[in-house]
Amino acid sequence: MLINSDEILRIIMQTRQAWIYGYTGCHKTSLAYRFAYELIIKRKVVKYLYTNNKCIWADDITKAIDQINGVVVIDEGGIYIESKKEVTNFKALAMKLNVIYLIPSNEEPPKNFQVLKIEPIGSIIDSGIPLIVYRWETKKGGQKDNGYFGWWNPAEIYGVYSRQDPGENTTKLLEEVQRITKNFYQKFGHENTIRKVDFTWWEVSETIQKIMEKEQKD
Numbered sequence: 282m283l284i285n286s287d288e289i290l291r292i293i294m295q296t297r298q299a300w301i302y303g304y305t306g307c308h309k310t311s312l313a314y315r316f317a318y319e320l321i322i323k324r325k326v327v328k329y330l331y332t333n334n335k336c337i338w339a340d341d342i343t344k345a346i347d348q349i350n351g352v353v354v355i356d357e358g359g360i361y362i363e364s365k366k367e368v369t370n371f372k373a374l375a376m377k378l379n380v381i382y383l384i385p386s387n388e389e390p391p392k393n394f395q396v397l398k399i400e401p402i403g404s405i406i407d408s409g410i411p412l413i414v415y416r417w418e419t420k421k422g423g424q425k426d427n428g429y430f431g432w433w434n435p436a437e438i439y440g441v442y443s444r445q446d447p448g449e450n451t452t453k454l455l456e457e458v459q460r461i462t463k464n465f466y467q468k469f470g471h472e473n474t475i476r477k478v479d480f481t482w483w484e485v486s487e488t489i490q491k492i493m494e495k496e497q498k499d
Contacts, residue, residue: 282432282433282434282437283315283319283430283431283432283433284430284431284432284433285428285429285430285431286319286430288428288430289399289415289417289428289430290316290319290320290324292397292417292419293316293320293381293383293397294320294326294381296396296397296419296421297372297375297376297380297381297382298372298375298381298382298383298384298394298396298397299313299316299381299382299383299384299397299398299399300359300384300386300389300390300394300395300397300398300399301383301384301385301386301399301400302385302386302387302399302400303387303400304387304401305387307401307404308401308413308432308435309385309386309387310334310354310356310385310442310444311435311438311439312385312399312415312432312435313354313356313383313384313385314336314338314354314438314441314442315432315435315437315438316352316383317330317338317352317383318338318438320352320381321351321352326379326381327349327351327352327379327380328350328351329342329345329349329350329351329352330351330352330354331349331351331352331353331354331454331457332353332354332355332356332442333354333355333356333450333451333454334354334356334442334443335443336354336441336442337440337441337442338442342454342458342461343457345457345461346461346464347461347464347465347467347468348378348379348461348465349378349379349380349458349461350378350379350380351379351380352380352381352382352383353380353381353382353383353454353458354383354385355383355384355386355451355454355455356385356386356451357385357387357388357451358382358384358385358386358390358394358451359384359386359387359388359389359390360386360388360451361451361452361455362384362390362391362394362455368390368391368393368394369393371455371458371459371462372394373462374462374465377465378461378465382394395420396419396420396421397417397418397419398417398418398419399415399416399417400415400416401413401414401415402414402415402416402429406435411433411434411435411436412431412432412433413431413432413435414429414430414431415429415430415431415432416428416429417429417430
């Protein structure tokens with residue numbers, strides 16, 4: 282059961298993405314699937330679940346043509362998604378394709394996939410109380426916000442996916458997302474033209490700040 286989660290779920294639905302990070306074994310991927318359950322089964326925001334894990338809930342993304350209409354869980358996505366261009370391709374039509382990207386990963390994804398960050402800040406599972414507390418932070422357009430939520434009984438998600446599976450089909454999953462995006466463009470008679478660089482506002486702000494600091498030192 283998620284506790285005090287209405288705000289974080291609202292933000293996920295708004296930003297269409299979340300990077301879940303933290304130490305190894307802190308239930309990052311489990312939380313992604315718990316979010317997927319909430320978004321698909323309870324709130325019916327999307328219909329399908331696509332993932333690079335072996336998961337009993339997963340749907341076959343190869344059957345999708347020009348609409349994703351689902352949660353895409355990219356386990357350890359920071360390893361596989363390296364460039365802003367890739368992220369731009371994934372995010373360009375997130376609302377129109379009705380897709381939400383959840384990235385549980387120790388490795389950082391590109392900054393424009395870090396609009397919403399979630400990390401565990403405390404667990405008392407070892408004490409016999411099945412509770413993990415998480416902190417979330419969002420930063421967009423120069424504005425920051427943060428909050429907290431809890432997950433009671435993370436074991437409720439055990440057995441849904443394989444924790445040993447290394448996600449060997451990750452490249453295929455990402456290629457399928459790109460294929461569907463391209464099909465969507467072509468459906469309306471457009472070429473899938475993706476900008477080479479997608480600077481988000483805070484990246485521009487940070488770059489300007491660094492330049493100003495360097496000039497002051499010089």
